[in-house]
Amino acid sequence: MQEQIDALIHGPQYATPQAEKDARLAPLLRTLCRDVADRCPPYRRFLDHFGGDAESWHAPADVPPLPVSMFKQFLLSAVPPEKVVRELRSSSTTGQQPSRITVDKTTAFRQSRALVSILKEHLGKERRPYLVLDAGDVVAAGDSLTARGAAIRGVGNFASETVFALDRTGDGGLVANWERIGDFFARHNGQPVLAFGFTFMVWTQFTMEAERRGANFHASDAVLLHSGGWKKLASQAVSKEEFNRRTAAVLGTQAARVLDFYGMVEQVGTVFVDCPCGNKHAPAFADVILRRPLTLQPVAVGESGIIEVLSVLPSSYPGQALMTEDQGVLLGVDDCPCGRKGKYFRFTSRIERAEIRGCGDTFAHNRELR
Amino acid sequence: MSVLRITAKGTEPAGESLGPLIERLRQHRDRLACTPVDRLLALFDNFAGRLLRDPRTSRLEGAMFLSAWLRRSNLEQLLALNLGGNLAHLDGFVPQGRNYLAAKPHGLVAMWMAGNVATLPMFSLVPALLAKNVCLVKLALPDPSGMDQLLAVLAESEAEGLRGVDLLDAVAVVWFDYHEQRLNEEMSLAADATLVWGGTDAVRAIGLLPRREHCIQIVFGPKYSIGLIGRKELENDAGLESAVAAIVRDVAIFDQRACSAPQTIFVERSDRRSLRQVGEIFAQQFARLPAKPDLDAYTASRILNVRAAYALDASKDVIASTDGANWTVCMDRGPSLKEAVQSRTVFLTEIDSWQDILPLLSPKIQTVGLALGDLDESLRFAEAATQAGVARCVRPGIMNNYESPWDGKLLVSQLVRWVTLKP
Structure with missing residues (x-):
């Protein structure tokens, strides 16, 4: 097998x-x-x-x-704790339990190789300068890793050099470092480069902010991979086509080189990339x-x-x-x-709940009743 | 168009304002007030017969019950209970000792309906019309889900001196997006009484709308219903099977979305039958139901989640249909109310005694489907449960039968103003 x-x-x-x-x-x-x-x-x-x-x-x-x-509800592990090399966690919203995924050496190796195999078919074999549209602390060393961290590391297998485009602010937020971003594109002008980020962060921290600044990086050979939910963008009435078009315009590349991939922390390594x-x-x-x-x-x-x-x-x-x-x-x-x-x-x-569910739409609220 | 009007002829755009509709309703107030209640009862009785014969309405979910409910004998009983035994109060002053007493309409009743039960608007509309109020009814969804067909059959109904089509002059059924604050305010400010059916968000939002000082508010808010099977019932083979069959019918109707549909079924521990065995009886009864016509992805996802959670947990158990997300019986121990999943998903919870669930009961609990197998015990339970806030304790099989009182309210008595004459 x-x-x-x-x-x-x-x-x-x-x-x-x-x-x-x-x-x-x-x-x-x-x-x-x-x-x-x-x-x-x-x-x-x-x-x-x-x-x-x-x-x-x-x-x-x-x-x-x-x-x-x-x-999120159960720790579903098929290996003893000493065999776990990494615990992956989903990025949970406030009050929600994150998913916890226990990864052993074999699974980790396969996940890493698998992602490389998939991306090779979309990007080619060559390593290239890698701009991460996120902050460096997301991939900080440790036994556990978030979905974001795992994806950044996975795509990082194609990196000849890695630059993190965002900085952490004092209140824990993120802000683009335009000097660093400008320097990255200037140093690799005319070369194939790879960028990666989570969809909403790419849109809010990079695309919209760059548009506001009138920036265009002339990176005609850039490929941007992005992943993550469309919910927030959909609520801002941003379609996938608009996202691709405007983000590509900021990079200075074609919209077809902005690639969304579907994946989840519960199946790291298995991603479904746009053709x-x-x-x-x-x-x-x-x-x-x-x-x-x-x-x-x-x-x-x-x-x-x-x-x-x-x-x-x-x-x-x-x-x-x-x-x-x-x-x-x-x-x-x-x-x-x-x-x-x-x-x-x-x-x-x-999958969203229907907005109108009627008078039977109530929760048991055990705590409230006790 | 912001407003859609649902009439006997179908759905039509009705402009950007409710003003013209409200004005027309007001013009018909006096004519409705002059209509004897006997004629209204006769018309609804005629409607009751027609709606079961008419192919447009006979297959609507809940049509059979609606027809029985609309019968003159039932509505007379309902009015008698609501009006202190004398229906004549609705037609004018009735001597009361040396004085006189009458039940007058509020005027215009604005109704915000929930979207979970197709026939629900009729259970508000008919009491309001019997109380001789003109009615502005807002449906939850743009799809009238059979309300247009019910209006069509009502329009064709007849009784001596009253035609359905004329009675409907006193009714406007509309839909507009619930986010339309301007229209919601217009509706609320036109009302002499508001009647709201819905979940927490809807009830809260409508409650915050501006109202005139005299306007009364009647709310049928979110509720949760349960079942209770007692030890004695478990020891009676035939009784248990028919009780379970009846609970399953209560679960299936309106796809378990009504506030009166049981979600958690408490089962007293018995040496005779394990919880698993009781679960299997439920499973057999569910398997006999016709398949559901459809299921939304959200509910399907919740069903799959709860099935998996009960299978993964060693202290719980689950039996589920093998042909998709049709029905699910979850089993565990210890008294607690489970979050409603709906769509034929029940939680059987084993308890030592019905006393164990008393701390869980509150005004949030609407109906208890009671199968204790002993009248004295049922009375003891009902005393304690209703004291805690429960609105109804009824035998399984009739949990969703809309009746008066409902949620502790005698609706018609709230839809009239009691007025006096002391000559």
Whole structure:
């Protein structure tokens, strides 16, 4: 199994037709899930309730997906504490528990290699100057790492030199250091450079502020990768097209070189990067399934559904099949005009509650009642 | 267009202001006040029969109950309870010893409806019309969800001396975006009484709107309902099965979104049956229901989360439909109220005795579906529960049956002004 997983990580990422991919992934997922369940009693109980006989899982869609929010409620680890090399944490909003993901040496290595494999197909092999649109303390050394930190480090595998564009302010906020940014682009004028940041921070700290200053960095060979939620941008009525166009204009590059990727801390290494057509594809070692809310069956092409992500990277926690809290639309299978094989989809939104739920919409509020 | 008007003929744009509609309603106040209550009862009785025969309304969720509720015999009973036994108070002064007493309308009742139950507006509209108020009804959603069809059938209803279409002159049903502060204020300031159905946010926001000094406010706010199965019921095979079947029906109607739908079901510990066995009876009953027509992604996500959380936790248990997010039975121990997930998701919670849940009861609890299997014990529980704030204790199967009183209120008695003559 190890060899098969490694082969998928190191091989071409978007060359396998979906049917062949299903046939490769299903037995790996079966073995991995059973193996993790043997070492993680809560996940064993989950599979006992919803998995049935793993032998009956003929396709990746047969693996029961674990809701991603369970990593906020439970510490779901399949390795003893001494084997944990890093604990990944989601960036939680106030009052919310962050996800906690325990990563052992094998998983960490695979995650790192996998991200490199994916990005290689989008960026090429060469290392290049790397501008991080974030502050350096996000990747400070330690046993735990946030989602932001993990992504910055992962993309950093392509760096020949790393510069952090933002500084921490006295009150814990972030502010762009324009002198440092200007110097970065001036030193690498005419060269391919790589920039990375979280979507909302790129927009507020970099794009809008640079526009206000009338800045244009003339970095025609720059690629900007960004990730993170669109919720805040959507609330400001900023579309993906507008984000790409205006950010590219500030950089001095084409909008097609602004690449969004979909990923999460619960599946570090498995990212779904925009292709030149603006669609997201699953890499060879992973898959995506969009499910109908009521039947939970996979949607047909053209239909919207809840996004499930599958990956054979993790072996230290039950992250093989995760039901996200996002929605997307399945655009096709094996026939994206970009030439990549497999399913391709677009993220549409976080799953939000309907605003009007009526008089039965009340919480139990145990604390209030006691 | 800011305002949509929902009429018997469909939905139409109604301009940027509620002013013209309010003015028309006011013009019809006197005519409605002169309509004898007997004619109104006869018209609603006719409507009750039609709505079950008419294909436009017969399949609406809750149509069967609405029809039974609209029958003359039921509404007469309801009015008698609300008006001290004498319906004639609605038609004018009635001798009361040496004096006279009458029940007059407030005038214009502005109603903000919740979006969870399609037939809900009728349960506000009919009492307000019986009390001879003209009504401005704001629906929660632009899709009238059957209200247009109900208005169409009501418009065609007839009784001696009164046609439905004429009665509807006293009604305006509208929709506008709830963020439209100007329209909400216009509606509130036109009202002599406001009637609000909704969750916390809606009730709070509407409560802050400006009102005229005399305007009264009637609120049916957010509530939570529970079930209670007693030890004696658990030891009676046939009784238990029919009680569970009835609770499951209460869960299924309105997709468990009504404030009267049970969410947490407390089960007294029994040597005869384990909690798991009770859960399996629930599962069997849920499996007999027809599949849900649809489910939104948010609720589906919550269902999947709660299923997983109960499966991962060694102290809990869960049984769920294998054909998607159809139904879910979560099981645990220890008295607590679980956050409502809705859409056929119940939490069975084992307790030693019903006494254990008394500290959880408060005015937030609307209905207890009571299956204790013993009348004396039911009375003891109901005394304690209602003292704590619970509004209703009813047998399973009728939890969602809208009745008077509701949430502790006799609605018609609040929709009239009691006036006196002392000659």
